[in-house]
Amino acid sequence: MAGFAKTGGDMSGVNLQGLVKAYGAVQVVHGIDLDVQEKEFVVLVGPSGCGKSTTLRMIAGLEEISDGDLTIDGRHVNRVAPKDRDVAMVFQNYALYPHLNVAENIAFGLRIRKTPKDDIAQQVQEVGGILGLTDYLERRPADLSGGQRQRVAMGRAIVRRPKVFLFDEPLSNLDAKLRTQMRAEIKRLHKRLGVTSIYVTHDQVEAMTLADRIVVMHDGRIEQIGTPMELFLNPANTFVAGFLGAPPMNMITAQIVAGDQGPVAEFGGQRIVLQPLPSLQNAVGKTVTVGIRPEFAKAVDDSQPDRVSIEVDLIETLGSEALVHATLQGAPFVIRTDTVGQMEALGRIGGFTVDAHLVKVFDGETGLALPGQVLNQ
Amino acid sequence: MANMNLYSRGDKLFVIVNMILIGLFAISTLYPFIYITSLSLSTGFEARAGNVMLTPVEFTLEAYKRVLIEPQFWISYRNTFIYTIGGTLMSLAFIIPGAYALSRPQLYGRRFWNLVVAFTMWFNAGLIPFFLNMRDLGLLDSYFGIIIGFAVNGFNIILLRNFFEGIPQSFEEAARMDGANEFQVLWKVYVPLSKPAIATVALFCIVSRWNGFFWAMVLLQDEDKIPLQVYLRHVITELTDDESFGAELINAPYSVETVSAAIIVCSIIPILLIYPFLQKYFSKGILLGGVKE
Numbered sequence: 058m059a060g061f062a063k064t065g066g067d068m069s070g071v072n073l074q075g076l077v078k079a080y081g082a083v084q085v086v087h088g089i090d091l092d093v094q095e096k097e098f099v100v101l102v103g104p105s106g107c108g109k110s111t112t113l114r115m116i117a118g119l120e121e122i123s124d125g126d127l128t129i130d131g132r133h134v135n136r137v138a139p140k141d142r143d144v145a146m147v148f149q150n151y152a153l154y155p156h157l158n159v160a161e162n163i164a165f166g167l168r169i170r171k172t173p174k175d176d177i178a179q180q181v182q183e184v185g186g187i188l189g190l191t192d193y194l195e196r197r198p199a200d201l202s203g204g205q206r207q208r209v210a211m212g213r214a215i216v217r218r219p220k221v222f223l224f225d226e227p228l229s230n231l232d233a234k235l236r237t238q239m240r241a242e243i244k245r246l247h248k249r250l251g252v253t254s255i256y257v258t259h260d261q262v263e264a265m266t267l268a269d270r271i272v273v274m275h276d277g278r279i280e281q282i283g284t285p286m287e288l289f290l291n292p293a294n295t296f297v298a299g300f301l302g303a304p305p306m307n308m309i310t311a312q313i314v315a316g317d318q319g320p321v322a323e324f325g326g327q328r329i330v331l332q333p334l335p336s337l338q339n340a341v342g343k344t345v346t347v348g349i350r351p352e353f354a355k356a357v358d359d360s361q362p363d364r365v366s367i368e369v370d371l372i373e374t375l376g377s378e379a380l381v382h383a384t385l386q387g388a389p390f391v392i393r394t395d396t397v398g399q400m401e402a403l404g405r406i407g408g409f410t411v412d413a414h415l416v417k418v419f420d421g422e423t424g425l426a427l428p429g430q431v432l433n434q
Numbered sequence: 435m436a437n438m439n440l441y442s443r444g445d446k447l448f449v450i451v452n453m454i455l456i457g458l459f460a461i462s463t464l465y466p467f468i469y470i471t472s473l474s475l476s477t478g479f480e481a482r483a484g485n486v487m488l489t490p491v492e493f494t495l496e497a498y499k500r501v502l503i504e505p506q507f508w509i510s511y512r513n514t515f516i517y518t519i520g521g522t523l524m525s526l527a528f529i530i531p532g533a534y535a536l537s538r539p540q541l542y543g544r545r546f547w548n549l550v551v552a553f554t555m556w557f558n559a560g561l562i563p564f565f566l567n568m569r570d571l572g573l574l575d576s577y578f579g580i581i582i583g584f585a586v587n588g589f590n591i592i593l594l595r596n597f598f599e600g601i602p603q604s605f606e607e608a609a610r611m612d613g614a615n616e617f618q619v620l621w622k623v624y625v626p627l628s629k630p631a632i633a634t635v636a637l638f639c640i641v642s643r644w645n646g647f648f649w650a651m652v653l654l655q656d657e658d659k660i661p662l663q664v665y666l667r668h669v670i671t672e673l674t675d676d677e678s679f680g681a682e683l684i685n686a687p688y689s690v691e692t693v694s695a696a697i698i699v700c701s702i703i704p705i706l707l708i709y710p711f712l713q714k715y716f717s718k719g720i721l722l723g724g725v726k727e
Contacts, residue, residue, distance in 0.1 A: 119607050140613035152604035156626040166612035169622075213612070 069130045069220035069253050070095045071116060077124035078111050078277075086111050087277045088125060093255060098247050100256045102264040103274035103300070109257045110225055112274070116255060117146050117223050130220050145214035146223040150230065151206045153198040153213075160185070160194040163212045170217075184212045187246070204235045211243075215250065222247075224256040228263065240266055261301050265289070273297050289350075290432040291417075295424040298348045298417060304380065304391045306348045310421065313340045322347045322418065325386050327365050332413045336427040344421035351393040353415040356381055356406045364408030372403055381406055467702070474498065474696040478689030497692035501700065509658060510665035514701070517580050517650070517661055518643040524585040525639045530632065532586070533594035534620050548595075554588040561652070568653055575656045584642075584649065590635045597631035598624055633715035637708070644705050662701045670694050 071093040078086035086108040093099045101109040114120040116127060118139030127135055134142050145166075153162050160181050167177045185191045188208040198206055207227060214222055224243070228236045244267055247254055258264055264271045265285040273280040273288065273296070281293040285301075292298035298306040311322035311329070319333030320341060329347060331337050357364050367383035367390055374396060381392040381403070392409055418427050441449065468488060473481050474497050475490035485491050501507055535541055536548055559567070573579030601624060609619045625632065647663035654660050660668075673679045674690050683689060688696075 117607075117611060119610070139607075139610045140615075144611070146608070146611045148604045148608060150602065150604055152602070152608035154605065154608075154623060154626075156629075165609070165622075169609075169613040169618060213608075217612070 070097070071221055071253060071255065072128045073112070073116070073125065074127075075125035076112065076115060076122060076127060078108070078115060078120060079123040084123075085277050086115070089279055091272060091279065091282070093253060095253055096251045098244075098254045098256065098267060098269045099272060100258060100264040100268035100270075101272045101274055102258055102261055103280075104259060107274040108277040109259075109274045113146075113223055113225055113255060113257045116221075117144055118142050119146075142221075143219050144221040144223055145217050145219040146225060147207075147210045147214050147227045149226040151198070151210045153206055153209055155198050158195050158197050159190055159201070159209050159212075162198070162209055163190075163194075163216050166213065166217045180216050184216045187215070187249075188212050203231050204239055207231065207239055208242075211246070215246075220253065222252050222254040224254065224258075226258050227256075229258070229260070236263075243267060262303060265301065271301075273300060275300075291426070291430070292348070293426055295346055295348065295419045298419070298426075302350060302352075304351050304393070306350050306417070307354070307385075307390045309347045309349070309385060309388070309390075311345055311347045313337065313343055313345055313418070315341050322416070329365060329411065329416060330363075330413045331416055331418060332430065334427075334429045336429045337418055340418070340420075340427060345427070346419040346421055346424065348417035348419060349411050349415070351380070351391045354390075354392045354409040354411050356392045356394045356403075356409050358402065358405040359407035361408060361410060364410055366408040367406075369406050372406075379403060470695045470698050474692055474699045476692060477687050478683065478692050479687075481691040481695075482689050494687050496687040497689075497696040498700075500686070500688050500693055501696045506657065506665060506668075507662075507697065507700075510660055510662040511700075513577075513659055514644060514661040514663070515704075516577055517646065518640055520577070520581045521584065521643040521646075522636055522639040524581050525587065525590070526632065526636060528586045529590050529594055529635060530625065531620065533591045533598055534624060536591065536595045537598035548592075551588045551591050554586075555592070565652060574653055575659060577659060579653060580646075580650060583653070584646075587639075590638060594628070594631050594635055597628055601627055630715040633712045637712050640708060641705060644701075662697070666694065666697050666701070669697060 071091075073089050073091040076086060076089040076091075077084060089108075089112055091099075101112060103109050111120055115122050116129075118134070118137065122135050126133060129142055129144065154165060157165065163181050163184055164177045167180065172180075181194065182191070185194050188211060190205065190208055190212060193201060193205060193209075198209065201209065207230075210227065227243075228239050231239060240263060243256075247267075256263075256267060268285055270282060271285055271288050272282050275296050280300075281288055281297045283291075288297060288301050292301065292306070295308060299308065309322070309324055309329075311324040313320050313331070314323045315321070315338075316328070316330060318330070320331045320337040322329045322331055322345065324347075329349075359366075365385070367385045369381055369383045371382040373380040373382065377395065377397060379394055379396045381394060383390045383392065383406075392406075394403070396403070414432065417430060419425060420427060469486070472488060472490045473486050475493055475495070476486045477492040477494050477496070480486055480491040532551070536544065536551065538544070541547065558564070568574055568579055568583060571579075573583060605623050605627065606619050609623045614622060645663060646661060647667070650661050650664050651667065654664065670690065673693070679690075
């Protein structure tokens with residue numbers, strides 16, 4: 058097992074500087090700057106067409122880099138062939154060679170590199186052991202389940218002991234239960250092997266659970282980089298706020314007015330008290346977007362005096378918690394609330410309250426978070 | 435057909451008409467085989483009298499005995515094997531890399547090259563220019579001339595190219611990430627994944643080579659190099675007027691017709707034997723399970 062212990066102290070980070078991808082006159086990735094540290098697990102997340110897979114494929118060498126610089130392990134690799142970049146990739150559709158059995162699939166890269174047969178056999182056994190594939194080594198991909206195929210695809214990447222793992226939406230073809238299971242396996246594997254990993258997904262739950270750092274992308278640009286909790290608590294703009302979190306952050310268009318004890322967001326005759334921060338006080342009179350996470354809004358009944366009134370449309374009970382779907386100013390507003398011992402109270406919900414420090418205020422025009430609103434983990 | 439109640443009257447009629455048409459087609463395809471086989475197993479007298487229709491009349495193997503003792507038959511048989519095996523291998527050696535190159539999106543001038551190949555499917559130089567070309571290249575009366583002269587076929591290239599294009603690109607990318615060069619991607623990934631298509635193309639090549647008659651007749655004069663089909667023509671056209679053969683036939687239990695039929699049956703057997711070996715590739719989708727669609 059020694060061969061697949063954590064890698065040593067060699068620097069195997071990935072650095073992207075001004076990385077651009079253009080197809081003719083159409084630019085799809087507009088200058089990405091990203092520094093992935095050695096052994097770090099970075100997740101690129103964003104909606105379809107945001108350029109995350111293209112960025113990953115540029116790192117892999119499967120797409121030509123139109124402009125900018127890419128270094129892997131300190132080496133400039135813009136013009137280096139994929140096979141010489143010392144990276145391995147797990148594909149969305151597995152891309153297992155159907156004519157080869159599991160052992161041959163895992164060994165393919167080693168054979169191409171003319172590794173001695175005894176070493177190949179030993180390494181395949183080791184990887185098979187790590188991934189729980191020992192009993193399936195003689196089977197063809199067609200005879201495996203989705204999860205097993207995905208494990209073989211990972212085995213093929215692991216066996217080469219690359220400096221960097223690239224994952225291109227590897228779990229998107231699995232059912233929900235298997236996805237949760239495989240997510241944990243990938244996390245465990247990363248802990249065990251300690252290989253720098255870059256993972257692409259459009260699933261924000263995968264991003265939140267797997268990443269050391271998340272890179273949120275949109276329209277070929279990076280919107281924000283940070284740890285999952287940083288991004289969850291302190292989104293830099295309305296896009297990130299709306300993309301991370303399930304259900305997403307509620308957004309209300311409001312006007313900032315001066316209140317007795319500081320700034321207040323006013324909308325449709327209702328008010329939400331804001332933090333007395335200079336940036337918010339300076340925004341008095343401006344139109345802003347107020348963001349409230351469903352988890353931070355506290356559902357209350359009609360008797361609460363300082364509540365914001367909402368019209369409840371539907372309550373989804375999920376077990377220990379429920380999602381209260383309501384309407385506020387004609388827009389949907391969701392509250393996540395506990396159910397244990399509260400089922401009766403759910404029927405009486407007529408509004409919500411929220412602590413001022415849990416409210417995020419974004420510029421109404423640019424969508425950027427007004428400065429100074431830092432929520433600590 | 436298991437539950438005809440599910441069909442309306444019109445559907446039933448359609449199925450019945452279909453079956454009749456398919457049956458007629460099958461009979462029209464099978465009948466020449468049956469007729470020629472029966473002819474080859476009948477006596478010369480009955481054959482010439484036109485009495486053979488479905489089954490052999492006065493069963494005899496004499497025509498085969500006469501064919502198999504003829505040295506020229508074995509020479510031609512050997513030649514046909516040389517042209518078929520050599521020609522098919524040569525064709526595949528050109529067609530597989532050609533189709534792969536044309537299927538690559540990164541091929542420079544891809545549209546143009548595809549057009550060039552497709553052009554040869556619609557237009558060719560014609561008999562005389564081709565003959566003169568072969569003559570000037572010194573390829574008349576040579577094994578190599580026949581093998582190389584018809585090695586590349588535009589239709590087969592396009593057929594295989596289409597199949598290669600249908601293989602998910604992630605296989606190629608995975609192989610490239612694993613360290614494979616273009617040749618290894620082709621040889622270790624695309625060729626094994628394309629066995630059904632390659633088997634189809636190989637069968638086309640084998641059948642056309644085995645049955646190749648016209649160009650062999652035009653380009654080959656040397657009797658030591660002619661294939662079976664050209665030899666068959668010699669038997670039919672020349673032996674009919676051959677005096678010594680005519681004298682031989684007076685008391686023989688075979689005739690030109692039964693001998694020709696026996697040669698035809700002998701020439702059909704190898705091609706019939708190949709098909710079962712290739713058939714498994716036609717019915718099996720080898721890509722199953724490799725990628726999740």
